[in-house]
Amino acid sequence: MSHPPQSTLDTSALAQIVDDMLNLAREQGASAAEVSASTGKGLSVTVRLGEVESIEYHQDKGLGVTVYLGQSKGSASTSDFSRKALSETVAAALTIARHTAADPFAGLADPDLLATDFPDLDLYHPWSIDADSAAELARRCEAAARDSDPRIHNSEGGSLGTGEGTSVYGNSLGFLGSSRSSRHNLSCSVIAEDRQGGMQRDYWYDVARTADALASPETIGRIAAQRALRRLNARKIATTKAPVLFENQVASSLLSHLAAAISGNSLYRKSSFLVDSLGKPLFPEHIRIYEEPLRQRGLGSSSFDSEGVATHNRDIIAGGILKGYILDSYSARKLNMRSTGNGGGVHNLTLEPGDASLEGLLRQMERGLLVTELIGFGINMVTGDYSRGAAGFWVEHGEIQYPVEEITIASTLQAMFRGMVVVGGDQLTHGNTSCPSILIDEMIIAGA
Numbered sequence: 001m002s003h004p005p006q007s008t009l010d011t012s013a014l015a016q017i018v019d020d021m022l023n024l025a026r027e028q029g030a031s032a033a034e035v036s037a038s039t040g041k042g043l044s045v046t047v048r049l050g051e052v053e054s055i056e057y058h059q060d061k062g063l064g065v066t067v068y069l070g071q072s073k074g075s076a077s078t079s080d081f082s083r084k085a086l087s088e089t090v091a092a093a094l095t096i097a098r099h100t101a102a103d104p105f106a107g108l109a110d111p112d113l114l115a116t117d118f119p120d121l122d123l124y125h126p127w128s129i130d131a132d133s134a135a136e137l138a139r140r141c142e143a144a145a146r147d148s149d150p151r152i153h154n155s156e157g158g159s160l161g162t163g164e165g166t167s168v169y170g171n172s173l174g175f176l177g178s179s180r181s182s183r184h185n186l187s188c189s190v191i192a193e194d195r196q197g198g199m200q201r202d203y204w205y206d207v208a209r210t211a212d213a214l215a216s217p218e219t220i221g222r223i224a225a226q227r228a229l230r231r232l233n234a235r236k237i238a239t240t241k242a243p244v245l246f247e248n249q250v251a252s253s254l255l256s257h258l259a260a261a262i263s264g265n266s267l268y269r270k271s272s273f274l275v276d277s278l279g280k281p282l283f284p285e286h287i288r289i290y291e292e293p294l295r296q297r298g299l300g301s302s303s304f305d306s307e308g309v310a311t312h313n314r315d316i317i318a319g320g321i322l323k324g325y326i327l328d329s330y331s332a333r334k335l336n337m338r339s340t341g342n343g344g345g346v347h348n349l350t351l352e353p354g355d356a357s358l359e360g361l362l363r364q365m366e367r368g369l370l371v372t373e374l375i376g377f378g379i380n381m382v383t384g385d386y387s388r389g390a391a392g393f394w395v396e397h398g399e400i401q402y403p404v405e406e407i408t409i410a411s412t413l414q415a416m417f418r419g420m421v422v423v424g425g426d427q428l429t430h431g432n433t434s435c436p437s438i439l440i441d442e443m444i445i446a447g448a
Helices: 011-027 083-098 131-147 217-229 248-261 264-268 329-334 358-365 413-418
Strands: 032-048 051-069 072-078 152-171 176-193 199-208 240-246 289-291 314-318 349-351 368-379 385-396 399-412 420-423 433-435 438-446
Touching: 011 032, 011 051, 011 083, 011 152, 011 176, 032 131, 051 083, 051 131, 051 152, 072 083, 131 152, 131 176, 131 217, 152 199, 152 217, 176 217, 199 217, 240 248, 240 358, 248 349, 248 368, 248 413, 248 433, 264 329, 358 368, 358 399, 358 438, 368 399, 385 413, 399 413, 413 420
Parallel strands: 240 368, 349 433
Antiparallel strands: 032 051, 032 152, 051 072, 152 176, 176 199, 240 438, 289 314, 289 349, 368 385, 385 399, 399 438, 420 438
């Protein structure tokens, strides 16, 4: 068995490397520069059918520098932290900058937007678990699934992963910021088989900053088994129009589509169906979508973005109206706006939940489709056209009747956003997005 990594560079050591590289950039003639450095380590263990299938330790480090000669830009990266390598990496970035046309929108973030307050967001909770203990938790997770029902006849395994890392960002405006974080996950994927030989696969997982916040191995295993079992004996259905209820796990994809459509890169390229939509109603009045970068222990939390710009908790949709775009410095300048602190993406994107349980949403829907899995990516972000393969359950009289598969659901994202008639209270946070189930008034369901 291989041995685990012993340590990563601490914050002060990384900060010194960043500072050294900024000095090298200045000495070699850069008019401005920014540097990101990171180190990380972790453990991943997978167990299948009770036996350890893989144990993987990883230890990573990397450094990237961007230099400016006026408004010509060049970037380079390295995983070698020696003084010689740092100097050569800066030189490589400068060579690129010398051969790059000036871009009037390029440059560091606006100085007055840089973060000056760095609250403790409680993101660092390393887990000193060894491979044997990790394998035992993964084994318990898989065993709970396999033992729950004799129809669980095969498994893709139970897996446990844990990691921690340190990152530092600095630029020639005098900004220097750092963060340490941890991330742990536990998952299980199993295969159920019915008497006719039909098989269905499903999975479940949990992810958190702290190990004690993870659901128990037995809970994850049982949910994975239940999700696979309920899909057995799936049917095809005739093409129809009906309401569609997105289960919370797949509903979060709708937030991701919104984020992509209002991101600066899509907007200034005119490649989004939401160009010039700021201040316009896109959703029903009861919909509120916000980002919360300062959330304690959030998987998307940070007090500054990848450019050092301060982040703020803010509404993106309020009263159904688009209140803000998702912009980094470059896209903001292209749009004659200012960065929203989203260099590197959005932070803890959240749809405010309602009160209804999933059962309550089914009753409200009365008749329609409950979607529990989406397949493929048939989405045109320029027009908003939406068409994806799906699986789930047909609902009549407010109750699930039978599982369905080999269907396609279609509409436009514009219509789907406007048609969010109700959101549930079953908030699910899996990663950087937090979302309840969403009931949409009508979509085309293409079946047999």
